Amino acid sequence: MTNKMKTGRVILHVDMNSFYASVEMAHDPTLRGKPVAVAGNVEERKGIIITCSYEARAYGVKTTMPLWEAKKKCPQLVVLPPNFPRYRSSSMAMFDLLRSYTHLVEPVSIDEGYMDVTEHLHQRNVMELAKEIQERIKEELLLPCSIGIAPNKFLAKMASDMKKPMGITVLRKREIDKILWPLPVEEMHGVGKKTAEKLNTINIYSIKDLAKADEYQVKQLLGVNGERIVKRANGIDNRPVDPDAISDFKSIGNSTTLREDSDDERELYKVLEKLSQSVALRLSRKNMVSNNIQLMIRYNNRQTITRSRKLNNVISSEKEILAAAFQLFKKHWSGNPIRLLGVTAQDLVDKKESVKQLDLFSYEKDAKQEPLIKALDVLQSKYGESIIQKGIQNSSGKKKRETDINITTSFQKDFLS
Known part of the structure; x- marks a missing residue:
């Protein structure tokens, strides 16, 4: 040539071939040549295969396959939880x-x-x-x-x-x-x-x-x-190779599959709250703001709807994102049990370039929030997002950690951050 x-x-x-599984085999040589899979929610009934080795694929194991089905096809499958820092x-x-x-x-x-x-x-x-x-x-x-x-x-x-x-x-x-x-x-x-x-x-x-x-x-x-x-x-593509393209973000979103299908509004609100918190932190890391919030609802019958709301002013805080998402939720939820919820900030613009119509009171509120958001971001970037946990009251009146919600982030988009 x-x-x-x-x-x-x-x-x-x-x-890269079977990247997550290949990284695990590089880290642990005893896994080489074995059917290996990386799966979310390894202990849960709704865990799915994120990626698998070619040895596992030979048994019919595939990406996005439910974990129970993968184990049925390949009983000797070595299943590992994802290690994103690795x-x-x-x-x-x-x-x-x-x-x-x-x-x-x-x-x-x-x-x-x-x-x-x-x-x-x-x-x-x-x-x-x-x-x-x-x-x-x-x-x-x-x-x-x-x-x-x-x-x-x-x-x-x-x-x-x-x-x-x-x-x-x-x-x-x-x-x-x-x-x-x-x-x-x-x-x-x-x-x-x-x-x-x-x-x-x-x-x-x-x-x-x-x-x-x-x-x-x-x-x-x-x-x-x-x-x-x-x-x-027809083989026509004039796009140049752009080293800076990875920093272009059109949206930032998070979604989570609930452990059990739920129609409990209080529980669903808590899920939206945690999703909004995660989206807000990621917006802060990117120095971005949004003027369009999208909500995704997947019901227990797999029917999925997405609804979005255009905003008058750009937003970036957890409270603002949650308010917009919950308003969409109240308007469009049918009342049927929900399997998955997602919140996405769309139409992103750089914070420095955004123009917000602020009155005196909203300006003061935003100014006061900024140091808190930055402090949270520093702590969670250094020690992980679990360092700060919001709590819900249990029957004894004490707070417990919300460990039953597994957040799926857009890791593919911001892995270099």
Whole structure:
């Protein structure tokens, strides 16, 4: 393969294989070669598989599979709780290694990122470079990865998915009709199950169908995203590799699955309170404010609704987020038992750039709250979010910790913070 493609760019997509499980095996060599899974709520009936080793996949264990089902398929499955500090450390070491080749490294999530190596090849063959990166990650960090090589980010991402684990795949634009187009449209990066179902309604079943489709018709069906995915299906993607893209946040949200389905309003309010606290702290860390709060409710029959509320002024405090979320809850809750709740702050803007219509009293209140928010943030960043616990009264009148609510954070988005 030549060092430069016709576009003049050479992009690598580095995708870690079974990342959480691989990190655990790197940490504990006795786990190597065994079916290993990392699962949330390991002790709970509703625990699900977050990721699993390829040895576990051979038994039919899959990501998002309920833990009881995974153990049924693979009785010898080694199940571990997630260790996010360990994963963050391995992720940062991986990205540091990539940056030793070029500063044009764009993290996409904790376990994948793009590299633009165009200006750094010179006399080197790109395949040799990719092999060296893969081998160094394996030898120095004890972690497997797959690498896609292409003239743009979309094709590089598609290429990295084609050979796992430890694969290196080249996908040239002139090859997409033979390699990419025969694939089902739901296997295309950027097309989820629901989008694929919509595309099926206009007789688009393969990536080739999408590439040849009427762009206007697809745009009418899917909006702006329709135009984008038609171009991608034709191998067109002009996005640069942006090292700062990881700091762009459109929303910050948290959700949690309750231990038991509940229609107890007091209990549900407490869940919303804890979710709002977590969202507020993360907004504070990012120096962001929001003027749109979204509530997600999933009932015990799996029906899911999302409702949002546009606000007159930007907000960032726990109290304000909770008030907006609870107002949505009161308006849209059917009264049926709830399985999951989520709160998301949307339409984020930088705190310094926001303009709030403050009267004298609200200004004073905000000013007084700011030192408290910063103090909480420092404590929780240093000692963990459990260092400060809100309590609820038990029957004896004493406070107890709310340890029965497991918060799921958007760890993929803010792992570098």
